Amino acid sequence: MSLPFTISDFTAGWPVDLPAGDAPWDITAGLSTWIDSQLPSLGQDYQQQDNVAIHHTAKIEHGAVIKGPAIIGPHCFIAAHAYLRSGVWLGERVTIGPGCEIKASIILARSTAAHFNYIGDSIVCSDVNIEAGAVIANHYNERADKGISVKYRHEIYATGVTKFGAVIGDFVRIGANAVLSPGTLLLPHSVVHRLALVAQVPL
Numbered sequence: 001m002s003l004p005f006t007i008s009d010f011t012a013g014w015p016v017d018l019p020a021g022d023a024p025w026d027i028t029a030g031l032s033t034w035i036d037s038q039l040p041s042l043g044q045d046y047q048q049q050d051n052v053a054i055h056h057t058a059k060i061e062h063g064a065v066i067k068g069p070a071i072i073g074p075h076c077f078i079a080a081h082a083y084l085r086s087g088v089w090l091g092e093r094v095t096i097g098p099g100c101e102i103k104a105s106i107i108l109a110r111s112t113a114a115h116f117n118y119i120g121d122s123i124v125c126s127d128v129n130i131e132a133g134a135v136i137a138n139h140y141n142e143r144a145d146k147g148i149s150v151k152y153r154h155e156i157y158a159t160g161v162t163k164f165g166a167v168i169g170d171f172v173r174i175g176a177n178a179v180l181s182p183g184t185l186l187l188p189h190s191v192v193h194r195l196a197l198v199a200q201v202p203l
Contacts, residue, residue, distance in 0.1 A: 003023060003152075003157060006021075007024065009187070012126075012170060013108060013109060013170070018089070024164070025148070025159045025161045028164060029104075029163070031088075031105075031106065032086060032087030035069035035089060038071065039051060039069065045057075053070070053071045053072065054066075054072040055072060055075075057074045057075045058073070059078070061078065061079050062080060064079065064080060064082045064084075065085075067085040070089070072090050073089075073091045073092045073093075074093070075092055076095070078096045079099075080098050081099050082096045083101045084101075085102075088103070091107060091110075091126070092110070094107050094108075095113070097112070097114045098115045100113045100116065100119070101117075101119070102119050104121045107128075108128075110126055111126060112130065114132045115132050119165065120137065120139070120163070121163050121164050121165045122164075122165035124166075125169050125172070128168050131175050133177040134179070134180075135178075135179045135180070136180045137181055139163055147162060148164045148182045148183045150185050150201070156201055163182075165182060166180050166182075166186065169190060170189070172190045173190075173191045173192070175192055177194060178193070178194060178197070179197050181198055181201070181203075183201055185200065
């Protein structure tokens, strides 16, 4: 399927060592396999156990759970009781606050999930701030038709998947207790207000 956008429409800082060229939902769907393939090539700056690699400058508080495959980049901070699973890649200086759950997602440099957030099957670009309690949903539990579509510049595109969260552009701000429906696309510098529901495609 030909799409009218690429990852470069959402971030100026996509790392060269991340997969590119595929649709975002294809990247998140294949993230576990891709991370597993990268682990053997990481240098000595990373400490590895099983299929989890943590940069030696990262700080992981007691009680955080990281289920591989995962790569945790330089100077990241993961607070107590955070839960990372099913393929997670964190760039430099990412902060994951207490009680957050991150599933099958890429989070780029200097972005923060404050606390008690859920981020599922998503790409969060650089310098994003997500306030407490905000949720990036990745599945239409309430619908009989669970297929996810995205809307970009007034056109709707079917993804062909039933699990996909969002692409969150550079410098986006998401307020506390906001909910992003599956398939949300937020261009750089977008603002989502507290308690907002983002549903770009009609439910």
